[in-house]
Amino acid sequence: MSTTPLLFSGSSNPQLAEAIAKRMKISLGDALVTKFKNEETRIEIRENVRGAEVFVVQSICKAPNGNGVNDALVELLLMIDALRRASAARITAVVPYYGYAKQDKKTKPREPISAKVVANLLKTTGTKRVVTMDLHAAQIQGFFDIPVDNLMAMPTLCNYLKREGLSDDRIVVVSPDAGGVHRAELFAKRLNASLAIVFKRRPQPDVSEVTDIVGDVKGKIAVIVDDMISTGGTLAKAAEAIKARGATSVQTVATHGLFADNAIEVLTNSVIERVIITDTIPILQPAGEKFIQLSIAQTFADAIGRITTNRSVSELFSVEEIKLDANFVESITVS
Ligand code: R5P
Numbered sequence: 001m002s003t004t005p006l007l008f009s010g011s012s013n014p015q016l017a018e019a020i021a022k023r024m025k026i027s028l029g030d031a032l033v034t035k036f037k038n039e040e041t042r043i044e045i046r047e048n049v050r051g052a053e054v055f056v057v058q059s060i061c062k063a064p065n066g067n068g069v070n071d072a073l074v075e076l077l078l079m080i081d082a083l084r085r086a087s088a089a090r091i092t093a094v095v096p097y098y099g100y101a102k103q104d105k106k107t108k109p110r111e112p113i114s115a116k117v118v119a120n121l122l123k124t125t126g127t128k129r130v131v132t133m134d135l136h137a138a139q140i141q142g143f144f145d146i147p148v149d150n151l152m153a154m155p156t157l158c159n160y161l162k163r164e165g166l167s168d169d170r171i172v173v174v175s176p177d178a179g180g181v182h183r184a185e186l187f188a189k190r191l192n193a194s195l196a197i198v199f200k201r202r203p204q205p206d207v208s209e210v211t212d213i214v215g216d217v218k219g220k221i222a223v224i225v226d227d228m229i230s231t232g233g234t235l236a237k238a239a240e241a242i243k244a245r246g247a248t249s250v251q252t253v254a255t256h257g258l259f260a261d262n263a264i265e266v267l268t269n270s271v272i273e274r275v276i277i278t279d280t281i282p283i284l285q286p287a288g289e290k291f292i293q294l295s296i297a298q299t300f301a302d303a304i305g306r307i308t309t310n311r312s313v314s315e316l317f318s319v320e321e322i323k324l325d326a327n328f329v330e331s332i333t334v335s
Pocket of ligand 1: 180
């Protein structure tokens with residue numbers, strides 16, 4: 001197998017794919033990713049991949065060119081199929097945001113387990129490995145019978161918080177729901193901060209209500225940590241409840257900024273002072289100075305480098321201080 005990896009990108013997050021390629025000191029592979037007139041996805045790999053170690057970068061999310069979540073998934077599958085038929089030696093799906101992950105179990109009769117369907121599709125088309133980040137539920141790795149590297153944005157996010165002076169006993173890290181406690185604990189440990197938990201219920205999909213808070217937030221700067229922001233309701237409501245309990249200010253960090261529906265407006269009008277997210281998903285609407293996007297391209301470039309040379313990927317997260325990506329974007333204002 002050729003040792004120089006090839007990196008291809010679908011249309012969902014080309015900016016991140018470019019950034020990863022730049023850090024790997026390679027150019028993105030030549031591929032046509034478009035649509036036929038009848039709206040079907042059309043893929044053509046325009047360079048030789050025979051015997052190559054190939055990575056395809058594609059978040060399962062809406063794209064800057066107007067393509068939807070389902071387009072992103074189909075592009076990824078068809079690119080993998082094309083690469084397999086072109087005799088690539090090993091194909092890795094690099095999925096910074098693994099979409100459909102929220103549907104990872106049946107909560108009612110006659111519902112699909114969508115996260116498993118996506119796993120099946122990736123495997124069937126010829127994916128030999130998946131690299132992703134902060135899966136909504138770590139157990140989704142078990143839906144695959146191939147290796148899955150579930151990277152963490154936590155070191156990048158924590159380094160930024162520390163740089164902003166948001167560490168030590170003035171800070172309380174808050175999980176906005178019971179499911180996020182483990183993640184919040186990791187942040188609290190790294191920031192030498194205390195921990196609090198908000199309990200929420202969802203009376204219906206995409207609607208959240210705070211039922212209780214455990215832990216002391218009075219007089220502290222609260223940092224709410226979540227894996228994703230969809231409608232923004234979870235964070236806005238948790239922030240309000242924490243403020244009402246006496247927190248002096250509320251900041252939020254999340255890996256995946258989906259910003260569905262009017263989330264930007266909800267968060268802009270909330271008591272939250274700063275909304276910090278990464279670039280696993282492109283920001284497609286205007287956002288003000290409250291929104292700060294950090295790049296996790298270096299983490300992906302490092303992981304790909306380690307996979308290519310058969311070195312440990314977990315070591316990447318054991319080092320105490322991962323260097324802060326010098327190219328993070330301070331503040332996004334998309335007009
Ligand atoms: C829930 O389990 C997740 O961790 C997020 O809290 C949730 O997906 C955020 O959704 P929304 O922004 O729509 O409240």
